Structure formats: C-alpha cells, structure tokens
Amino acid sequence: MRGGRHVAAVTDASFDLAAGECLALVGESGCGKSVLASALLGLLPGNAETAGSAVVDGIDVLAADERTLARTVRGRRIGLVPQSPAAHLTPVRTVRAQLEETLRALTGTRRKELAAATEAAAARAAFPPGHLDAYLHELSGGLAQRAATAMALIGDAPLLLADEPTTGLDRDLVDRTVDELRRHADDGRALLMITHDLAAAERIADRVAVMYAGRIVELADATGLFGRPGPRHPYTRGLLDALPERDFTPVPGLPPALDALPAGCAFAPRCPRTTDACGTAPFLTAGLACHHPVTPVETRHA
Numbered sequence: 185m186r187g188g189r190h191v192a193a194v195t196d197a198s199f200d201l202a203a204g205e206c207l208a209l210v211g212e213s214g215c216g217k218s219v220l221a222s223a224l225l226g227l228l229p230g231n232a233e234t235a236g237s238a239v240v241d242g243i244d245v246l247a248a249d250e251r252t253l254a255r256t257v258r259g260r261r262i263g264l265v266p267q268s269p270a271a272h273l274t275p276v277r278t279v280r281a282q283l284e285e286t287l288r289a290l291t292g293t294r295r296k297e298l299a300a301a302t303e304a305a306a307a308r309a310a311f312p313p314g315h316l317d318a319y320l321h322e323l324s325g326g327l328a329q330r331a332a333t334a335m336a337l338i339g340d341a342p343l344l345l346a347d348e349p350t351t352g353l354d355r356d357l358v359d360r361t362v363d364e365l366r367r368h369a370d371d372g373r374a375l376l377m378i379t380h381d382l383a384a385a386e387r388i389a390d391r392v393a394v395m396y397a398g399r400i401v402e403l404a405d406a407t408g409l410f411g412r413p414g415p416r417h418p419y420t421r422g423l424l425d426a427l428p429e430r431d432f433t434p435v436p437g438l439p440p441a442l443d444a445l446p447a448g449c450a451f452a453p454r455c456p457r458t459t460d461a462c463g464t465a466p467f468l469t470a471g472l473a474c475h476h477p478v479t480p481v482e483t484r485h486a
Contacts, residue, residue, distance in 0.1 A: 185231070191443045193219040193232075195398045198468065203342065206366060206375040208385035208406065210423070211395035212439055217378045218267055220395075221345045225262055226253040241342045259290055263341035265349040265365075267378075269332035273320045279306075279331045280316040283338070290339040309334035310360050325352035333361060337368065344368055346377045350384055362388045382427060386410045394420045397440055397450035403471040413480035416472050419451050449475065 185191060194216040201207050209217050222228050224238055224245055238246045241261045248257060258264070266272040274282055283302045287293040293301045303313050311330040320328060329352050336344065346365055350358040358381065366388040369375040379385055385392055385406065392409050394402040394417060402409075402417040415421045422435035437454040440446060446453065448463040455462070457476040466473040 185443070189443050192398050192445060193442055194223070196468070197395075197400055199393055199400065199403060201343070201374045201376060203372050203374055204369055205391070206369045206377060206389045208389035208392045209376060209378045209395060210380070210382060210385055210392060213380070214439060214442070215395045216398040216442070217395055218347055221264070221347050221376070221378060224345065225258055225264060226250065259286070259339045259341065261341055261343060263336040263339050263344045265333045265336040265344070265346040267347040267351065269328040270320060270325075272332055273328060275320045278317050278319055279311070279323070282331075283316070283335060286335050286338045305338050306331075306334050308337050308364055310357060310364075326354070326357065329353060330357075330361070333364075337364070340368075340371075340373065343374045343376065346375065346379075348379060349377065350379065350381050358384055359387065382410075382423065394423070397445060398442055399450065399473065400468055401451070401473045403468070414478070416477040416479075417474045418455050418457055418476070418478060421478050422454075 197220055199207065209220070211217055219228070223232075223234055224240070226245065226248065228234070234246050236246065237244045240257070243252065243257060243261065245253065245257055245262070273279075280302055283305050284298050287298060287301050287305065291301075302316065306313060306316060309330045311327065311334050315323065315327060323331065329349070333346075333349055336346070344365065349365060350361055353361060362377070362384045365375055365377065377385065377389065389406040392402075392404055392406050393400050394415075396419050402415060402420045404415070409415050409420065410424070415424060419435070425431040425433045426435060435454060440450055440453070448465050449455070449458075450465075452458045452462040459476065461475045464475075466475050
C-alpha cells in the first residue's frame, strides 16, 4: 500500500472442498472473506500478492495467467455470485440480454432455444420473468441479486462461489435462494458460500469455516457447530451468542485493522479467556486455532 504499508488480508487459509459439499465461510465484515473469493478468480487488484496454491478441477488458479482464467476458469470451472451485483451487471443491457449472452457463451444454446432457456435460468434464482427486459437501474437490490445469481448458475461450474448471495432479500427469498444453491451442490458440485447470515449457513452448509482478522480460526461440521457439542473457539461462540434467537449478546470491542495486527492471537483483546499464552499466534490444528478452546461442558452450561 502507499507509504510501504502491507495489509495481511488473508493469512494461511487452508481447506478442502469436495464435490457435493457446501462450505460456509463466516465472520465479521472486513475479515478477508471476499478477498479470498477474489483471489480464487484472479480478481485481486494489481498491488496484491498471493502465495501458495488453490487447485480447482485440476487447475492451480493462483498460478494461472489471465488467458486461462478468462477462457477456462471463470464461469466454467468457478461460478461467482457477486457481493455487489450492481458492479457486475452491465447497465446498458437488459437482464434478458445478459442471460442470453451467458447461455450462448457457456452452454452453446441455439438461438431458437434461447427464450425458453433464459426464462428457465431466471426461474432457478426466483427472478420474475416480467422483469427480464428491465435494465439495472430499474431493479431493486434484491432483484439485482437474483439476476446475478441466475447468471452464476448457468454454467453449472464444478465450484460455485456465492459471496453474500442473500443480500437485500427477505426471509422467504433467502430460504429459496440458498435452497437452490444447495441443489447445485447436491447435483455433485462444490459450493463455497460466504455469508453473514448464520441462519442460512445452518440451513444448507455441511461444514463451516470461521474467519477472524484474515485467518480461519475454526473449521467444523455444521451440525456440531450449531448444535452439539457446539463451537470450540470463543469467537465462534460469541457470533452464535449474538443471534437474536440465542442470547442476543454482542461480541465486545472491534476487530483489529489488518495492517496493524497484534503479534499474538488477533482475538485476544476481545476474548474473556485471554492469558499470557495468547501472546503467541495459534496455528489451525484439527480445525481449531485457539490456546483456550471452549469445552462441550461449558457450551451446554452457557
């Protein structure tokens, strides 16, 4: 960054994702979730640096050049439901025109079949056919989100990245949208869903990765994390306790700035379990990065 600053946007992120599986990536705003998705698609800004590997359907997308990403990865191996659909939809073309273009490019749909295929693609994301001839500025935020979701589903890519796919939707449409994304996984594809909506994650995820200050701090089966035995990381427990249907108690304090991370555990300043041991950053081991994990007994008594 300017002045020689460096921002550790994502650090040591490591996970696998199998065909037929949904992994929900959750955490507070600014923790690095969307940066991780952008890295997988080669959409980071020019001053970003990446290291390591990310193999999707046989291609290391972190090492791939722009030609490979454009022709064989984006839309074909990795589909994207963007966090900001207004930035990804073309404002001078109708939704119908953009769906038709995507169908021709990714599926080779013939002209005489385009009308029916376009309406079918829209229906998958609950986009009303009466708005297919609308332009971006004529759509509500929820409609724009559904249009972007419809485009992302067209290629039936082996991996679908859904970055906050329920933004701007009411609860019924949230459930319908995430159920459609779940069907994408049930058909034998992988789904990485980035979300703040823990209810949506609980509804469709097989596993949950919890990110804090650029690091994954807990990786667990969704059933055990949301139910028994419950979360093991104090931060994850705090997220669940903040839900209205639970304790409705916020996590105290604020996350650290990613360009000024503490030397040890980044959550230590907000954690009630902090000791001197937290001056050393914990590594993710057996799905947990914490010196003082919550025990199942504590979770039951909470």
